[in-house]
Amino acid sequence: MKLRRTLCAAFVAVSALPHAFAQNVAANVALPFYGPPAFMQGVHKQWYGPRSAEFSAHAQALTQGIKAVCQAAPGSESTALAQARETWKDTTLAWEKLVAVAIGPLIERRSLRQIDFMPTRPELIERAIRTAPADARAMERIGTPAKGLPALEWLLWTKPITPASPACRYAQMVVAEVQTEAQALASGFAALAARDWSEDEEAAVAPMSEFVNQWVGGLERLRWANMEKPLRAATTQGGTRKPPAYNRTASGLTAQAWAAEWEGVSALAAFRAGNVPQPGQDLVPIETYLRGRGLNPLASKLADTVRQTDAAMKGLTTAQNDRVLGAGRALSAVKRLAEAEVAPALEVNIGFSDADGD
Known part of the structure; x- marks a missing residue:
């Protein structure tokens, strides 16, 4: 080219x-x-840098939102779930703007596949919940169709998570991966935004x-x-x-x-x-x-x-x-x-x- x-x-x-x-x-x-x-x-300084930082901030908030659902006291579950749903929406819309034109770290890290593989596979999500991965290494063995924002949508709407359940613990593992990837993207684009391309x-x-x-x-x-x-x-x-x-x-x-x-x-x-x-x-x-x-x-x-x-x-x-x-x-x-x-x-x-x- x-x-x-x-x-x-x-x-x-x-x-x-x-x-x-x-x-x-x-x-x-x-x-x-x-x-x-x-x-x-x-584009790096005024678009990808700010958009990736925005996505990372929303992903962090979503991590806290999922945690709040999983730790919700009796009687407050529906409120926590409703708040987590709204945070998921904010996170997903920030992601859509960022990935609309995928360049740089988004391609290098294959982030679209990691964060937004579709269609999600409910049977694989349920199998992963039964597997109960305990850490990031265990999550590596879970296929991408059972992870990312689509899987969280399924866990928040189609079969909503409940406090202290295996599904809730799995949702926390999924959102932790999304947050990690979001932070990596924000760091990658921040470095590109700081670069003096005129040199x-x-x-x-x-x-x-x-x-x-x-x-x-x-x-x-x-x-x-x-x-x-x-x-x-x-x-x-x-x-x-x-x-x-x-x-x-x-x-x-x-x-x-x-x-x-x-x-x-x-x-x-x-x-x-x-x-x-x-x-x-x-x-x-x-x-x-x-x-x-x-x-x-x-x-x-x-x-x-x-x-x-x-x-x-x-x-x-x-x-x-x-x-x-x-x-x-x-x-x-x-x-x-x-x-x-x-x-x-x-x-x-x-x-x-x-x-x-x-």
Whole structure:
């Protein structure tokens, strides 16, 4: 994969940009040229660093929430369970935003598989509970389909844990693994955020190319794996269509998870609001990166396509089958534009990562 390396500096007057971009900045401010170092510095410092820290904090709170359920006094079990459920939701939504475009430590550690393997296997969860793993080494022998956030969803909603039960003790082991992985991700992204990418421009080329590939992969994972595939796979029996087997169904979090995932993908794609991003300090979305290189028509096309998808995703629920398919078409339009025009403009070859489908 190759990304164009340009050593010159360039500035584009913001007053010449479309109103949707220019309205958020002063008319006499110039848009700087952005290179791969500025791009990688921005995404790590302003997106992955904060998002991974947020996920880690929620995972820690979830650990305490599960512990509270397991130690709940008679009469307080339902309150503790309700609080743990809300904390699980917060943790999962933070995770969805972080993993929407999986790069760096998320790929290297295969975190999607470790934290969010789906579908979960209830029979394997029940077998693991009977096995009663006592420590981290014992948990290594438990398969990933019986662990992670999906397993905790099953233990909090489908067959809720009760205080001092074997299932509760297993839930504590599962959430401890999630917290450990979350801390490792936060540490990994903090190190990348602290790195001065401007010291070696070539070193930022491959990571940016990986990012663009994973951004396209994130669009497709949301569109197909999480939205369209379950809907299209629902079968008809006796004239009645079975409900789609969407992820997060037990907790009722499916639509919110879609929205969080789209937030992660779109925030990295298009400029939202604020001042002109400064190289080395601010998040530089793909649209803004293109504008900094004078590719305004393509940047505007990307921004418009993202806005159309915003509208398609807004207020979407799992009960709106036609709207789900419409949102899928909107997501597909962003993906096609990315593959056909955005990636070539950046001289990035779109490939396939074996981490995409975990």
